[in-house]
Amino acid sequence: METLSFLFVPLSLLATAVMAASAAIQAHRVHMDPFGATVLAIATAMGGGTLRDLFLGLTPVFWITDSRYLAVAVPVALISFALATRMSSGYGRRLRVLMQLDAIGLALFTLTGVQVALDAGITPLLAIVIGCVTGTAGGMIRDLLCNMTPSLLKEDLYATLSLLGGAVYLVMLTYLGDALAAGLGFATILIARLLVLRIKPPRDSA
Structure with a gap:
């Protein structure tokens, strides 16, 4: 079975940047300083992948052996x-941007999590679960550190969409090849997540 191994590093770095940006915006919303925002961004961007590596027995975890992830997360x-400090407040503008970034990060990290699990020899079903852990854990850590209820625990299909996208990717690998299957899995999660946010938008005025 072909996989998206050749896309793994760029997708992972992009996911890291997106989730770091979402965390920094959240940090501003809850009145953290730049140092706090950086710490929150690192925890958010690295959290899902760290749990993934620990579950799979891949130690040292990825950001210890590859400094590019920290090199991306901190400046982003x-x-x-x-x-975020320059964005006008009110009408939930920052929150909308945060949730859109989070949707992209969810999709990207889910796919890379599935990929790592496949490379580790995990069965397809468990690879989907590992992908979900990778995709959702960072956002959950971000929200918990900000004393907020994680999206994972709300009725907005957060984890369900991650599982669905991972399954779509694995099934389509057989028919479409790695790049197209990854694109379809990514689109499944991102479009569905944005539709959920449109139907049931988060309520906030910050």
């Missing part, structure tokens, strides 16, 4: 925090 966090 600081830039995003600075940009």
Whole structure:
């Protein structure tokens, strides 16, 4: 079975940047300083992958052996925090941007989590579960550190969409090949997540 191994690093780094940006925006919303925003961004961007590696017995975990992830997360966090301070408050603008970034990160990290599990020799069913853990854990850590109820625990299909996208990717690998299957899995999660947010938008005025 072909996989998206050749896309793994760029997708992982992009996912890291997106989740770091979402965390930095959240940090501004809850009145953290730049240092707090950076710490939150690192925990968010690295959290899902760290749990994934620990579950699979892959130690040291990925960001210990590859400094590119921290090199991406830290500057993205600081830039995003600075940009968040310039965004006009009210009408939930920051929250909408945060949730859109989170949807992209959910999709990207789910796919890379499935990929790592497959490379570790895990069965397809468990690979989907590992993908879900990778995709959802970072956002959950971000929300918990900000004293908020994680999306995972709300009625907005957060984990369900991650599982669905991982399953779509694995099934389509047989028929479409790695890149197209990854694109379809990504689109499944992202579009469905954005539709959920449109139907049931988060309520916040920050």
